[in-house]
Amino acid sequence: MKIGVVGTKGGWSTERLADTVGEIAGERLLIAIDEVRLDLPSGRALCNGVNLMDLDALIIKKIGSRYSPDLLDRLEILRYVAERGVPVFSSPLSILRVLDRLSCTITLQLAGIPMPPTTITESIDHALDAVREYGEAVFKPLYTSKARGMFVLRDGPEARKAVEEYKAENPIMYIQKTIDLQDSDLGLAFLGGEYLTTYARCKTNGAWNTTTESGGKYAPFDPPAEVIELARKAQSLFDLDFTCVDVALTDEGPFVFEVSAFGGFRGLLEARNIDAARLYAEYVLKKVDK
Known part of the structure; x- marks a missing residue:
């Protein structure tokens, strides 16, 4: 074959x-x-x-x-x-719907999936209003992974200059209220729509995010059933064959950040000793061999 x-x-x-x-x-x-x-x-x-x-x-x-x-x-x-x-x-059409951060967010929001407060704008003044309202915000490029190109901004005299410089490279600005991650966030993995397991990305330094590129480390984590069901609903909107749903547990409840088309293999192996490559390969062969 x-x-x-x-x-x-x-x-x-x-x-x-x-x-x-x-x-x-x-x-x-x-x-x-x-x-x-x-x-x-x-x-x-x-x-x-x-x-x-x-x-x-x-x-x-x-x-x-x-x-x-x-x-x-x-x-x-x-x-x-x-x-x-x-x-x-996964289907290229399914991947298209999650690759663009805004497309993924709109789909999640229309389905009522809880997410951090988010502003989308091309206006510098509106962006500054969002930063002022949120107190502190993360600016996220529409096409990125592992927090590349993201930065955190507080309201203040230098905020306008920072937004102007950011907008020069990112005409459509995606601005999200900073959430207290309590030093970790979660990746919930699904194969063929079925829940596999969860791993945590844990901060090991003073970085604002938990990504491994910023020093984050993987660890096993067992979320409550309602968090698994939230992630299951989020991933079901996209019909991906393999995916990880990024979730933060906060004092305000769980928030979904995104549904990923590509991540999860290393986190599953290091935190759970699960060989996602083998599971995925066996899944595909079974589908094709029917």
Whole structure:
């Protein structure tokens, strides 16, 4: 059986998934999307001598080393492959809905999922009003992961200059009230819509966020049933085959930050000793083999 893994060469989770799929399916096929040629007259999608249209399935692990709007166009190539009959996990359309932070947020908000107070604006004055109302706010680029490009801002005489500089690179500003994370937040993992387990990302220093790039460490955590059900509802809105829902437990109750299309493998392994790559590979083979 030929199953390709779409990912970034050298990436830890990509290589792990490609190795596992190769071991189980009998052939290792790692597809770097930036090396694909989509030829619309013939309908072929070629990568290093492989026509993706001839594969039994594709698993999308990563489509770029950094989040950017360019990834949306890469997903369109994979959408073409999927709609021509190749099973793709997760669906490119599902990933499109979570890749853009604003698209994900709007879907969650329309479904009544509790999130931190958030402002979306292109106006510097409105952005400053939000900072003033929130007391302290996090500015988040629409395409990012692991807190890259984010910064925390308090109201004060230097706030306008900081917002002006930020807006020069981020015309649409996503501004979220700072939430007391109580030194950790959670990743709740789901496979095929079924709950797997939860890990925590814990601060180990004075960083404002818990990401591993800021020194955060993974730890096991068992959330109450109502938090699991909240995360289950959040991920069900997107129909992803594998996902992690980022949740913060606060004095005001649980808040969902986002639903991720790509994360979770390392957290599950380090905190729970769960090999998500193997579980995902076995899940896909079972789906394809039906």
